[in-house]
Amino acid sequence: MAQMNMIEAIRSAMDVVMDRDPSVVVLGEDVGYFGGVFRCTDGLQRKYGEHRVIDAPIAEGGIIGAAIGMGVNGLRPVAEIQFADYIYPGFDQIVSELARLRYRSCGEFFSPVTIRTPCGGGIRGGQTHSQSPEGIFTHVSGIKTVMPSNPYDAKGLLIAAIESDDPVVFFEPKRIYNGPFDGDPEKPAVSWASHPKGEVPEGHFTVPIGVAETVREGSEITIITYGTLVHVAVAAAEAVGADAEIIDLRSLSPVDTATMTESVKKTGRCLIAHEATRFGGFGAELAAIIQKDCFYHLEAPIGRVAGWDTPYPHAFEWQYFPGKKRLAAGIRKVLEAAA
Amino acid sequence: MAQMNMIEAIRSAMDVVMDRDPSVVVLGEDVGYFGGVFRCTDGLQRKYGEHRVIDAPIAEGGIIGAAIGMGVNGLRPVAEIQFADYIYPGFDQIVSELARLRYRSCGEFFSPVTIRTPCGGGIRGGQTHSQSPEGIFTHVSGIKTVMPSNPYDAKGLLIAAIESDDPVVFFEPKRIYNGPFDGDPEKPAVSWASHPKGEVPEGHFTVPIGVAETVREGSEITIITYGTLVHVAVAAAEAVGADAEIIDLRSLSPVDTATMTESVKKTGRCLIAHEATRFGGFGAELAAIIQKDCFYHLEAPIGRVAGWDTPYPHAFEWQYFPGKKRLAAGIRKVLEAAA
Amino acid sequence: MSKQSRLHIPRPTARPGEEPDFSFLELSAAGAVDKPSVGARTRDIENLSSDMVRVLDDDHRAVGPWNPDLDPQKLQVALRWMLLNRVFDERMWQIQRQGRISFYMQALGEEAVSVGAAMALRHGDMCFPSYRNQALYMVRGVKLVDMMCQCLSNTRDMCKGRQLPVMYHSRAGNVFSISGNLATQYPHAVGWAMASAIKGEDHIAASWVGDGSTAEADFHHALTFAAVYQAPVILNVVNNQWAISTFQGTAGGERRAFAARGLGLGIPGIRVDGNDLLAVYAVTVWAADRARRGGGPTLIELVTYRGGAHSTSDDPSKYRPKDEWKAFPLGDPVERLKQHLIAEGHWTEAKHEKLVEELRALVLAAWKEAQTYGTMTEGPFIDPTTMFDDVYAEPPERLEGQRRRMLEIERNGGGH
């Protein structure tokens, strides 16, 4: 086992798969010679050559469109979109082509593209370097949507994504690339070295897509979340002193309904948290599932804590970010609601 | 008052506004000389000239991008996207520009573009002429999302949309362009002439964006829906013999929370129905709001009836479409659930 | 507005009721355009993007350096494919008009575009067609009955009822799946070709879009990626003058030929008489050779005319002169090849008529067979629960749940 931060884990995932499977290629803006603006592909071009780690023109639609064609011709492309905020120019290729190809050709054609993209705020990136658009993708049938919250899962899930014959949109919460973050920007940065999930096998392993992880057991309330907010939720639960069960979804689509509903049936209370804007966000689907499957066990309305329904403001990112305090308030509200 | 079908009502809305306000221009694929593949702009170019009703190149991103620029320069563009399935190439311009311009420039710049686009299935259009992508837009702050269910609302809401300084994505359920549709494709087609909402004033009027309409009062269950399914819901409620209150949202964002929650508090039961795929769809947000605001009044889990989570299949559109029978089953299920 | 608008509005030369006018169409005489070596530098062959490569002259002879010297037998095969395309379209159009399929799109007047290319390419070369390239499937071995079953969404439908008619695919034939979204296949072809180059194979890719579709983003993406990586790909623009109701000027064709669209990226363009089978064949072979030798992409503009309505949903009499096709200077591709074969002594009117009869019988037989696998109104029907297949390779439980729910509904009598 090695110590890895999330960047290293993601890089290691690509490295391991590229080493085993010559059909895996990486493409994206600045991913080649330079190694990516977040360094996730650093060293891969040196190791696997310019023909497998490809600097692409600045055209997200072109990157995804070309990757689809490569996939149809037997390659297994891993496309990087530099920021999730810049995935929209590729949206038509994702929705109309990548997600639909297997279906419309009854499996004669498919393209196992993985799209990696850093998401989320907390890095003073302003509204175009901070978005969490996962809720737009979970609504699209034919693609899988994944968001890890730690190095171990990042590597295992990314390998699973690349090896999956289904297209996967793989969101990387950039705020926790270098260390877990509990939502308090004033605390000194913590590194992954001190976190159990910073221990990552060097070699090949997978974390299955579609399986959530219960990161903390508890009996009073279930907190369902993913990405950066997993760490905030843990901190918030501790701050409140709540006996909270915390579920890290890891995969958003498919989502692990069983783990969620079993937990809520046990605790009777539920808070959902994500960084993305609230209205029409993925948390809505989670709430809709839980209210239905756990109706007779719920003792309080399901709470949602999320980013405000505004763009992500540069100066007020800590007022925007659903931090420990907002989550704590959310937990209290759910706990205090009359049964 | 005149008899209008939805196409005529939509055309009349543009006509009325273009007549009053020389800054209103219409652009889109085939909208000019030809008058649009659904004839919604028929006659407008003859009346207002080629400089105000503009045939555009086939580039949805270009249409929306150019419309934004026109709006910044004082025009009030109405852009037609030929099918909602083809709106994705314009997605970046909608999300990153149209929705954000006012915010990022603190109101110094804005662009009051209205995007009209026919959505929904039931016309044997296969997966690329049948989609209902509204749930992708409701998640985007900065735009409004509207879907009328009848000629009267279509005209009033479209005028309101064009006159609004906010950008609006205006979905037109094409299955009901020519007449209301209760979900049974084997029944003879009905025209709008026999429907009260087929009576539409010739002149200027608005239906406010953000206000739902209760199309049927009832005490047993609230059915919340919009677009084509409003008519299906009415038929299904009658088929079941349920004393259902049926709410036609008309505006999805902003959504009229008060009308929904007051009704559910009264009835204690709720079914949500839309044609779009279920997972991560707009119905999830509705369910999430209602479970929270009406928790203590709900006697049964909120039901959702929606399109299956697959692309819209050509041959099985009536198995795909959430028709009267599926809605009726949904109503029964909600009604029969133990309190 | 008080002041006069200064916006330029592109207008076709003739609208309904007016005299067709193709005086804007710049032509070269057959045989007049030089044929450069496939290694020529783009800047030295720019003339090819404004001239027009033509082989068949007004006397139906094949002339000039681009004459591919195809033997008569091969030409007869080409004629047969083109005719088959036309006869098939005719029948399917009629079938749609009878309400027996929901939709159809014909290639009337553009048959040389697909047949010429299909015959010039190798089987291992991958085709990424638009919806008007049905002949590619035919030449690549897809059976008529299978194409018809697709249009019928019946039990033998390759698309299992999921797709609108004409949205074929053929893995065995190396012809990609048609998308409803215009131009999306263009970057796929480039990516496929990039993969071929990466793998060190010498298969190339070819794709087709219409004049109108060149305005889409994917056209630009494809050209950019093709140029940057010198992908072995042929990018065809089928300029059939119309995009539903808008003429090619609305897509930017007023000032410069579509063949020139790649010049700014260093992609050579060839403008070719798209109704001249020999010319289409010759330029495709040239571009394929160039690509295979590492010379990179070529953009081919095939100048043709959409002889019929855009689709069965369209009525072109609303926006263009009824007889415009008759005035089109490049004529009818089927007629031109036929007259060439006759002029060369390899064909007769009688043989032609016989061939048409034979093909009609073939198509009719296929149609009869196709119906035995089910029609829109009569069984056997495909099992609707198959609609849940192939959304994913590994389907999530929620889809299986929905499949069960649907089965339940079907069991309770189905219906609406």
Next chain:
Amino acid sequence: MSKQSRLHIPRPTARPGEEPDFSFLELSAAGAVDKPSVGARTRDIENLSSDMVRVLDDDHRAVGPWNPDLDPQKLQVALRWMLLNRVFDERMWQIQRQGRISFYMQALGEEAVSVGAAMALRHGDMCFPSYRNQALYMVRGVKLVDMMCQCLSNTRDMCKGRQLPVMYHSRAGNVFSISGNLATQYPHAVGWAMASAIKGEDHIAASWVGDGSTAEADFHHALTFAAVYQAPVILNVVNNQWAISTFQGTAGGERRAFAARGLGLGIPGIRVDGNDLLAVYAVTVWAADRARRGGGPTLIELVTYRGGAHSTSDDPSKYRPKDEWKAFPLGDPVERLKQHLIAEGHWTEAKHEKLVEELRALVLAAWKEAQTYGTMTEGPFIDPTTMFDDVYAEPPERLEGQRRRMLEIERNGGGH
């Protein structure tokens, strides 16, 4: 993979540790390129897209038909703006390095691009800039202190704390709001210009994108719409050789100049020495005249060099030779204009130094003032609940609810 990959991989001529090599850069001598009338037909002036319009020669003289004959005073003003841009950038860069703003982007080495255009356009002409055109705002009257306050997200920030530094806007100055998404402003400019034409006004629009950004769809959309409607717009491509870590060849610049990108649509292209203020001014005037007279769009490629890092987040020593800028044949635009003025006897080193001092003082004073309106760490702070303003003109109730909720949290002590 067993076989050898045949994919073409564009490679810059030099990487870190290697000798800079600009031998690929085709230059024309100053004064060597003819100046056509603004009414010239696109096809007659194609040379302008591969030649390079230059006015300042090696002896610092202004020569040739493109010499705009600007009077010395105007040239001094130009020099002042360019210097101000540079001094401002220098200071802001340093301020970012001190952690006092979160981010910055400089225009080092590209100052002539914005200053030349800004001085050539009329105030009523609307500018749609990229993030490296800050001088447009300066010339159009935005105060330094206001630009600094934007970068500080303080109480006087025109963006009310919502935007990353450098994302300015100025309605009064007719300079559009900067987007984080590359190239999106290009079709806006075209739409704005179309509206101007529709209204019968003679304002034109101008927009700027980088070489790398030409690959985006919006570049294509803008060119297509501009060509189709002959929109009165100037489309500038600032080819500063680099797009973060990728060189201009990765965007397709290896085989043909970016100036040629519109030729296939009939849009004339002009390749200009982007470090020659006089040449930039002259081609902008030419293109603006052409647009104003109904001649339609012009694409201008400004050949320059990104003298500094892409942004404060970037480290160019990782991907290009450290001294590459020094080897760039077109030099430093500030230095070149300065030497021209000196050569003409209208400037001296001493005056120059004094000007630099003056501007430094100006910038410092502005910085001091800016800080009084708040900094990132010290108040006064802008009210964070303003983050809910301007999402809509007519805000939905749910936003007001969220604003109240946030206020509640703030009242309970704020924090995280």
